[in-house]
Amino acid sequence: MAANPLNVVAEELPVETGVAKADREKLAGLLNQALAASYVLYAKTHAFHWNVAGPQFYGIHKLTDEQYQDLAAAIDEIAERVRAIGFPAMSGLANYIEASVVDDVDVSEMPGARDMVAQLARDHQAIAAKMREAVSAAEAADDVYSADLLTGRIGVHEEAAWMLNSIVAE
């Protein structure tokens, strides 16, 4: 125990709920990747929400509002799942960008409205595809709750991709 309780830092905790430590550690890594990608997509969705312009402004502004709010709740849920299986939740914006399957967006490279929507649709699908790998690992390790959490997220990302792709359908 730390000499001063105010100096306690998050580290590995004892967890004995039937999932082997090695499996929990691997899943914590996969959940942290999901956290990183969701965090980057949260920031990017917000950036597009603010900077979108043109005749589709209102619909895209509103849809991205719903989507960044969903992502904000999701990153909290995913990070807390990492803690519940015994490991530290990833932090550091640079670490998120590094671990994310979704690319960040720089204000100097802000795309037009159509490209914003197409990019977000691709990003949601990339996250869903990556999470599918994590679900397989969670199922193999009998971590049913992580599998369930990520399965739910896949459904949300697939629905988001459908809505976004429908806006840019020709």
Ligand SMILES: [Fe+2]
């Ligand atoms: Fe807003």
